[in-house]
Amino acid sequence: MSDFLRLPVDCPHRSLDSLTPDATRFTVRGLIIAKDSPRLVNTRQGRQSSVLTITLRDSPSAYCQVSIWGDDGHVRTVSRDHARLGSVVDIVNASVRPPQNPAYRVSGGLPFSLSVSENRGSVVCCRLIDPSEVTVFERLRRQLLRPASEHVTLGQALRCATDQPQYASLLALIQRVHRPRQLTTREGRDTCRAQLILCDATCRSFPLTFWGPENCEAAAALRPGQVVSVVDCRVSSAGRFRSDAAEGTVDKRTVLIVDPLCSEAAALLSQAADLLETGGDLGAAAATANNEEIDEDVTDDVTEHAGHGAQRHLLHQQQVAPPLHAIHTVLTAFKLSSCPPPGVEYAIAFACLTELNIGSAESPPISLRCTVCAGRAAEPAAAGGRQAGCQNTGCAGAAMPPTEVASVTLEAADHTGTFHMRAQGQVLLQLCGLGSLDQLRSASQAHLSRVRSRLLFTRLKFYVRVVRATHLQPRPCMQLLACQPVDTQELAQCLRLSAL
Numbered sequence: 089m090s091d092f093l094r095l096p097v098d099c100p101h102r103s104l105d106s107l108t109p110d111a112t113r114f115t116v117r118g119l120i121i122a123k124d125s126p127r128l129v130n131t132r133q134g135r136q137s138s139v140l141t142i143t144l145r146d147s148p149s150a151y152c153q154v155s156i157w158g159d160d161g162h163v164r165t166v167s168r169d170h171a172r173l174g175s176v177v178d179i180v181n182a183s184v185r186p187p188q189n190p191a192y193r194v195s196g197g198l199p200f201s202l203s204v205s206e207n208r209g210s211v212v213c214c215r216l217i218d219p220s221e222v223t224v225f226e227r228l229r230r231q232l233l234r235p236a237s238e239h240v241t242l243g244q245a246l247r248c249a250t251d252q253p254q255y256a257s258l259l260a261l262i263q264r265v266h267r268p269r270q271l272t273t274r275e276g277r278d279t280c281r282a283q284l285i286l287c288d289a290t291c292r293s294f295p296l297t298f299w300g301p302e303n304c305e306a307a308a309a310l311r312p313g314q315v316v317s318v319v320d321c322r323v324s325s326a327g328r329f330r331s332d333a334a335e336g337t338v339d340k341r342t343v344l345i346v347d348p349l350c351s352e353a354a355a356l357l358s359q360a361a362d363l364l365e366t367g368g369d370l371g372a373a374a375a376t377a378n379n380e381e382i383d384e385d386v387t388d389d390v391t392e393h394a395g396h397g398a399q400r401h402l403l404h405q406q407q408v409a410p411p412l413h414a415i416h417t418v419l420t421a422f423k424l425s426s427c428p429p430p431g432v433e434y435a436i437a438f439a440c441l442t443e444l445n446i447g448s449a450e451s452p453p454i455s456l457r458c459t460v461c462a463g464r465a466a467e468p469a470a471a472g473g474r475q476a477g478c479q480n481t482g483c484a485g486a487a488m489p490p491t492e493v494a495s496v497t498l499e500a501a502d503h504t505g506t507f508h509m510r511a512q513g514q515v516l517l518q519l520c521g522l523g524s525l526d527q528l529r530s531a532s533q534a535h536l537s538r539v540r541s542r543l544l545f546t547r548l549k550f551y552v553r554v555v556r557a558t559h560l561q562p563r564p565c566m567q568l569l570a571c572q573p574v575d576t577q578e579l580a581q582c583l584r585l586s587a588l
Contacts, residue, residue: 104150116179118146122343123173125302126163138163152198158206170213178212233319236352243290249334253324260286268304282307296336315353317345418582421505437550439500456490465490511568547574
C-alpha cells in the first residue's frame with residue numbers, strides 16, 4: 089500500500105475546474121463531501137469488481153464524482169483508511185471520464201468525473217500542516233453547495249410531496265437525532281437506518297432518513313441545534329396511511345453541509361433565543377405535520393428563519409393578545425378536534441385538571457437553556473465544576489451563560505374530551521401559587537407533589553391561546569394564558585349556550 093503514502097514527482101497539483109477531458113498525470117486536492125458504500129458490480133469483461141464513489145470539492149463552485157475501482161479488499165481498505173467522509177484527500181494520476189448517470193450522482197458540478205483503479209492512480213489522505221490551507225478547507229466544509237434561494241422550506245416540501253419521489257434542497261434545524269439501528273431487509277440483507285427530525289418556521293417535525301453504514305455514521309455525528317443544508321434530498325409522502333405527512337431520504341445524490349456559512353443559517357440560531365423570550369410560542373405556532381405534540385424539551389421548539397416578515401407577523405400575533413375580560417369564545421375538546429378554521433384564536437375552556445407534570449425528578453419544571461440555540465445547557469455540577477454552558481458543541485453560544493426556563497405540560501378534560509396544554513413562566517407560577525422563579529427553584533419535590541395533588545381533579549376556567557390545526561399542523565396547540573376557579577352560574581350558562 090506504499091502507493092497511497094507518496095505522490096509521484098511528475099503529477100503536479102491542479103484545480104478541478106482547470107481539468108480538461110484530455111488531462112493526464114495530475115493531482116487534485118479536495119474535500120470529500122459525499123460518499124457511497126463500496127459495492128460489487130459486473131464489468132464488461134464479465135468479471136466482478138468493487139467500486140467506491142465519492143464526491144470531491146476543491147472550491148465553492150467546483151465538485152465532481154470520483155470512482156475508485158479494484159478488488160473488494162482493496163476498495164474497502166481505501167474506504168476505511170483514506171477516503172473518509174469529510175476528509176481532505178489527494179487524487180493522484182486519475183483518468184478523466186464522462187459524467188456518471190445523473191440518477192447516481194450529485195446534480196450539477198463539473199461536466200466530467202474522475203476514475204482511479206488499483207493499477208492506475210491512488211488516493212492519499214492529507215494531513216494539512218499549512219494554517220492557511222487548513223482555514224481554506226474548514227471554510228469550504230461549511231460553504232453552501234446550492235444558494236440559499238434554491239432551498240425550499242419544509243412546509244413547501246410537505247405540500248409538494250407525492251407518492252412519486254421528488255428532489256429538493258432543504259435548509260433546516262436539527263430537532264432530534266435518532267441513533268442508527270441495525271435492520272435486516274426482506275431480501276435478508278443486513279443494513280442500518282438512522283433518522284433526523286428537522287424543523288423550521290413552517291414545519292414542526294420533518295423526518296430525514298439515512299440508510300447504509302456510511303450515511304448512518306454521518307447522521308450519528310450530528311447534534312440537535314445544528315443547522316443543516318440537505319442538497320438533493322429525496323422527498324415523498326409518508327405512505328398511503330399518512331397522506332398529510334412527508335419524509336425525506338438521503339441517497340446517492342444527497343450532500344449534507346453542516347452549520348453552513350450563510351445569513352439564513354445564522355437567523356435560525358438567533359431565533360432560538362427568541363423562543364426563550366416568547367415562551368416557545370413561535371415553535372408552537374409552527375407545529376406540524378407528522379403528528380407530534382409540542383415536546384417538553386425547548387430544543388424541539390427551535391425554528392428556521394422563514395423571512396423577517398413572517399417572523400415579525402408571528403411575534404406581533406403574540407404581542408397583541410387581548411385582555412382576559414375580552415375573551416368570550418367557549419371551547420370544548422370536541423370543537424377543538426373537529427377541524428375548525430385555521431388561525432390563532434383566544435378562548436375559554438371549562439375543564440377538570442387531570443394531569444400536571446410537576447414534582448417529578450424526570451421532568452423538572454425549571455431547566456437551563458442556551459440563549460443562542462435553545463438547547464439544553466449543563467448544570468455547573470454536571471460541567472465538572474466549570475461554568476454551565478450549552479451542550480451543543482457546534483453552538484456559537486457555548487461560552488455564554490444559560491437562561492433558566494420554567495415550563496410544564498398539563499392535561500384537562502371536559503365532558504367532550506381532553507385538552508393538552510403548556511404552562512410557562514408567570515402563568516406556571518400562578519398555577520402553583522408561587523410568587524417568583526426563586527420559590528419554584530427552591531421548592532422541594534415533596535412540595536411540588538402536594539401542589540399537584542391539590543390541583544388535580546379541580547374544575548378550572550382556562551384562558552388559552554389556540555393555534556388551530558392546518559394541513560401543516562394536524563394537531564392544535566394550546567398555550568395557557570391564565571386559569572381561575574369556576575363560577576358555577578357562568579358554567580351553567582355556557583353549557584346551555586353550547587347545547588343550542
